[in-house]
Amino acid sequence: MVMIKATWVSIFAIAAVLLVILAPAAEAVTCSPMQLSPCAQAITSSSPPSALCCAKLKEQKPCLCGYMRNPSLRRFVSSPNARKVSNRCKLPIPRC
Template identity: 45%
Template structure:
């Protein structure tokens, strides 16, 4: 193997190892991001597209919200809204 090939292989390997994995985006679990869903949660109204977008972004936080006593009362309404948005929630 030529020395230039070895250097090239090492550089490519380093780049692949040092970059973050694809799809590993960090999610900020902030229930206030679900404010656009308040009417849908409380009054069973049709969720807006912004609400559905926010629910999709907060799916990784669902179990955390479910275990929070101050939020758990909204979870049953949240399940209905998520279903109306076509979002599957994880089992906790």
């Protein structure tokens, strides 16, 4: 009975170690408004966003509140066209 219990503990320990080793590491996002440059044309005009724009917008999602707090960037990030781009990319604008 003790041997079976020890085996199960070993199996769980090995499984836990494998999960830690094989799990993808969370990548930190570098907040840089320049990463949104593929969206510039869509935000400043009424053209639809490109796939690259949507990908960058989703990647920069954790940074959007910071951009909205920045007086130099707020007018671009909070503009009606930026909201349209966000909607077309299926990315809700965060409430900050």
